[in-house]
Amino acid sequence: MNSLVLLPAPRLLTRADGYYTIHPNRRIVLEGDATALLGAARRLQAALAAHAAVAWAVAASALGPAAAVGVVLQLAPDATAHAQGYTLTIAPTGIRIVAATAAGVFYGVCTLVQLIQAQGRCLPALHIADWPDFAVRGAMLDISRDKVPQLATLYALIDQWAGWKLNQVQLYTEHTFAYQQHPAVWANASPLTSDEILALDAFCRERHIELVPNQNSFGHMERWLIHDRYAPLAETSSPFQTPWGQEQGPFSLCPGDPGSLTLLRSLYDELLPHFTSRQLNVGCDETFDLGQGRSRAACAELGMERVYLNYLLTVHREVAARGYTMQFWGDIIVQTPALIPELPRDSVALEWGYEADHPFADHGAQFAASGIPFYVCPGTSAWCSLAGRTANALGNLRNAAENGLRYGAAGYLITDWGDRGHWQQLPVSFLGFAAGAAYGWAFAANQARDMAAAVSLHAFQDATGNMGRVAYDLGNVYQAPGMAVPNGSALFWTLQQALDVPPPAGPVPDFAAALAAIDAAMEPLGLARMQRPDAALIVAEYEFTARLMRHACRRGQLRLGLAATDPAVTRPALAADLRDLLVDYERLWLARNRPGGLADSAGRLRTARADYAPR
Numbered sequence: 001m002n003s004l005v006l007l008p009a010p011r012l013l014t015r016a017d018g019y020y021t022i023h024p025n026r027r028i029v030l031e032g033d034a035t036a037l038l039g040a041a042r043r044l045q046a047a048l049a050a051h052a053a054v055a056w057a058v059a060a061s062a063l064g065p066a067a068a069v070g071v072v073l074q075l076a077p078d079a080t081a082h083a084q085g086y087t088l089t090i091a092p093t094g095i096r097i098v099a100a101t102a103a104g105v106f107y108g109v110c111t112l113v114q115l116i117q118a119q120g121r122c123l124p125a126l127h128i129a130d131w132p133d134f135a136v137r138g139a140m141l142d143i144s145r146d147k148v149p150q151l152a153t154l155y156a157l158i159d160q161w162a163g164w165k166l167n168q169v170q171l172y173t174e175h176t177f178a179y180q181q182h183p184a185v186w187a188n189a190s191p192l193t194s195d196e197i198l199a200l201d202a203f204c205r206e207r208h209i210e211l212v213p214n215q216n217s218f219g220h221m222e223r224w225l226i227h228d229r230y231a232p233l234a235e236t237s238s239p240f241q242t243p244w245g246q247e248q249g250p251f252s253l254c255p256g257d258p259g260s261l262t263l264l265r266s267l268y269d270e271l272l273p274h275f276t277s278r279q280l281n282v283g284c285d286e287t288f289d290l291g292q293g294r295s296r297a298a299c300a301e302l303g304m305e306r307v308y309l310n311y312l313l314t315v316h317r318e319v320a321a322r323g324y325t326m327q328f329w330g331d332i333i334v335q336t337p338a339l340i341p342e343l344p345r346d347s348v349a350l351e352w353g354y355e356a357d358h359p360f361a362d363h364g365a366q367f368a369a370s371g372i373p374f375y376v377c378p379g380t381s382a383w384c385s386l387a388g389r390t391a392n393a394l395g396n397l398r399n400a401a402e403n404g405l406r407y408g409a410a411g412y413l414i415t416d417w418g419d420r421g422h423w424q425q426l427p428v429s430f431l432g433f434a435a436g437a438a439y440g441w442a443f444a445a446n447q448a449r450d451m452a453a454a455v456s457l458h459a460f461q462d463a464t465g466n467m468g469r470v471a472y473d474l475g476n477v478y479q480a481p482g483m484a485v486p487n488g489s490a491l492f493w494t495l496q497q498a499l500d501v502p503p504p505a506g507p508v509p510d511f512a513a514a515l516a517a518i519d520a521a522m523e524p525l526g527l528a529r530m531q532r533p534d535a536a537l538i539v540a541e542y543e544f545t546a547r548l549m550r551h552a553c554r555r556g557q558l559r560l561g562l563a564a565t566d567p568a569v570t571r572p573a574l575a576a577d578l579r580d581l582l583v584d585y586e587r588l589w590l591a592r593n594r595p596g597g598l599a600d601s602a603g604r605l606r607t608a609r610a611d612y613a614p615r
Contacts, residue, residue, distance in 0.1 A: 004124070006114050007164055007434055007458040008441035009449060016125035018092040022052045022116070027059045027068055032075025034060035036102035039206045040073060040109040047113040052121045071095040071112075073105050080104055084167075085131030088112060090123050103167070103208040104131075110163050114458065130442070134404065136375065136411030137440040138168030139433055140214070142383075144176050144223070145418040146597030148190050153426070153592045155203060156534075160459070162207035164437035168411070169204055170214045170281055175223035176596075177215070181266055184227050190596025197274040205276060212327070213275045216283030217264050217315055218253055219290075224263075225250035233259050236293025243288070252287045254294045255311035265318060272322060279348070280319050284312055285329030305336035309343075316344050330374065334363050340370045348410065352377035354487055356395025364407035375411035376404035380432025381475075382424045383417040384488030386495075386552070387545050388475035393432045398447055401439035412440035420496060421601040423548075425541035426592055430459040431471050460530050460538065467528035470542060473521035477549065480517040481509035481556075490514075491552035496604065499559050499611040508560065511553040518553070522546045537591055544584050551577055555608070575612035578605065 004013075028044055030037045041058045048054050062069055071094065079100045080086060086099040086108035097108035111130070115123055139161050143149065149157070158169055176191040192200075197211075204211040225234040234250035241247075253260040272280065290308060291299030299307050312328060319326040330349040333339055343349065351363045351374050360376055367374040378400035381393035397414070404412055414436035416429045434455045438446035456468025478489035483506070485493060490509050503509075525542060532538065554569045554577075567573060582605055589598050 008438040010130040026070030082131035144174035190594030219287040240289040281327040360403035390475035466524040
C-alpha cells in the first residue's frame with residue numbers, strides 16, 4: 001500500500017530528495033501565539049510518542065542548539081491566502097508548518113500525524129501547500145433514533161473527524177437533551193446532560209470544531225407530542241399521508257398554536273447557553289402532516305408552503321432575538337422556489353438529499369440565485385441498509401461536493417441517520433464520513449481516490465487494506481439482489497416488513513446472489529490488522545452485520561417460497577437464529593451506546609421474530 005495515502009489528500013504535494021529521521025530529545029517549537037498553538041502541539045506530541053516512541057518537549061522559544069529543534073509550528077498573519085490553509089515542509093534538517101491561523105496550523109499537524117502513523121521515524125522529504133474548498137465541513141450524527149452514544153464514543157468519533165479536518169459537528173436532537181423543564185420527554189432516553197454538552201463543546205473547541213446546537217422545532221416531534229402535556233400542540237393525532245404511505249400521528253407541531261412557540265422558547269432558552277456556537281439548527285424538515293389537521297383551513301387559504309414559511313419566519317425571529325444564526329432544512333421551501341427569496345438572508349438553508357442523483361445542481365442554483373447562504377448535505381447512506389450502500393454513498397457525496405462548489409455553497413455537511421431503529425453498527429458509517437471529509441476538503445484532489453485503501457488506513461488503522469476492503473464490499477452487497485430501494489436496501493426492508501405482506505411488484509430479489517456476495521465481502525476480515533483499541537469490537541460488529549444480512553436473505557427466501565428444502569430457511573430455524581442475533585445486538589449496542597432507545601430498536605427485531613411463530 002502507498003505509505004503516502006493521506007485523508008484528505010492534500011491539493012499540492014511535491015516530493016523532495018532525502019528523509020527526516022525522528023530522533024529522541026528534540027523539541028516542538030511554537031512561533032507566534034503559543035497558547036493558540038498548544039493544542040496542535042499536544043496532538044503532535046501524542047503521535048510521536050505512539051508511533052515513533054519519542055517524547056518531544058514543547059517550547060515557545062527556539063533559543064538553544066538548532067539541532068535540537070525537530071518541528072516548528074509557525075503562526076504568521078498573511079502566511080497563507082486561505083484562513084484555514086497551511087504549508088508543511090519536511091526537509092532532512094527538520095519540519096516546519098506555517099499558517100495564518102491556529103486552525104491552519106492544526107490541519108498541518110493532522111497531515112503530519114498521518115505521515116508519522118504511516119512511516120514511523122523516517123519521514124520522506126516533501127512540501128505540501130493545502131487549503132479547503134468549503135470553509136465549513138461538518139458531520140451530523142443522529143442521536144434521537146434510537147442510539148445516544150456514550151460520551152467516550154462521541155469523543156473518539158469527534159477526534160477522528162478532527163484528524164480528517166472537519167470543523168463543524170451537530171448532534172441531531174429531537175428529545176435526547178436532558179431539559180430540566182421537560183423531564184417526562186427524555187425519562188427513558190438516556191439523554192445527553194448539560195454538563196456533558198459543556199464538556200463536548202470544550203473538547204470540540206480544542207480541535208477547532210464548532211459544536212452547533214440542534215433541536216428539531218416543527219416536524220419529527222412525535223417523541224414530545226405523545227405525552228399528555230404536549231399532545232394539544234400536535235397538528236394531528238390521526239393518520240396522515242406521507243410520500244411513502246399512511247403514518248399515524250402525532251408528528252408535527254401545529255404552526256398556528258401559540259403554545260408551539262411557547263414550547264420552542266423554553267427549549268432554546270435552556271439549550272443554547274451550553275454552546276459557544278452562535279448558530280442553531282432548528283430542523284423543520286419533512287412536515288408531512290402539515291395541512292392534514294388543525295392547519296387545514298390555513299393551508300387551503302394560503303397554500304401549505306406559505307403557512308410553512310410564515311412559521312419558519314416566526315422561529316427565525318426567536319433565534320435572531322437570542323443572537324443566533326438559524327439553520328434549517330430546505331426540503332419544504334424548494335417545493336415552491338418562488339418563496340426562496342423571502343427567506344431571511346441571515347439564515348442558512350440546508351439542501352439535503354441522499355441518492356447519488358439528487359438534484360443538488362438544480363436546488364443549489366435556486367438558493368444561489370436568491371442569495372441565501374446554504375450548505376449541501378449528503379449522507380453516509382448507512383441507515384436503512386445494515387451495511388451501507390457504498391456506490392450510492394460515494395456518488396451522493398461527490399455530487400454534493402461538485403455542485404456545492406459550482407453554486408457557492410457555504411458549507412458541506414455529512415449526515416448520518418438512524419431511521420427505523422438505527423440498526424447499522426457505527427463503523428458502517430466510517431466510509432461515508434471519511435469520503436465526505438476528503439471531498440469537502442479538496443474535491444479535485446480526492447474525487448478519484450481509492451476510498452477502500454484510505455478508509456482502511458485512516459479510519460480502521462489497518463495498513464493491510466483488508467478492513468477497508470471489507471467495509472467497501474459489504475457496503476455494496478445492497479446491489480446484489482438486483483432490486484433498487486430508494487434510501488435503503490432490500491435486505492433491510494425484508495427484515496422490517498412482515499412476512500405476510502405481499503412482495504412488491506417487479507423483479508424477484510436474488511437472495512442467493514446476496515448470500516454469495518456477503519461471503520465474498522467478509523473473506524478478507526481475518527487478514528485485517530487493525531491498530532485501534534476497539535479492533536476486536538469492530539470485528540464483532542462486522543461479523544454481526546454479516547450474520548444479520550444472511551438472516552435477511554433467508555427470511556426473503558422464506559417469504560418468496562424459494563428455498564423450501566433448505567433447513568436454514570424454515571420458521572423454527574430462523575426464529576432460533578434471530579433469538580441469538582438479538583442477544584448479540586443488545587451486547588454490541590451497549591458497547592458504544594447508552595441503554596435508552598435499545599428497547600425500541602430491539603423491539604423491531606422482536607417483531608420480525610414473532611413472524612416465525614408456527615402458522
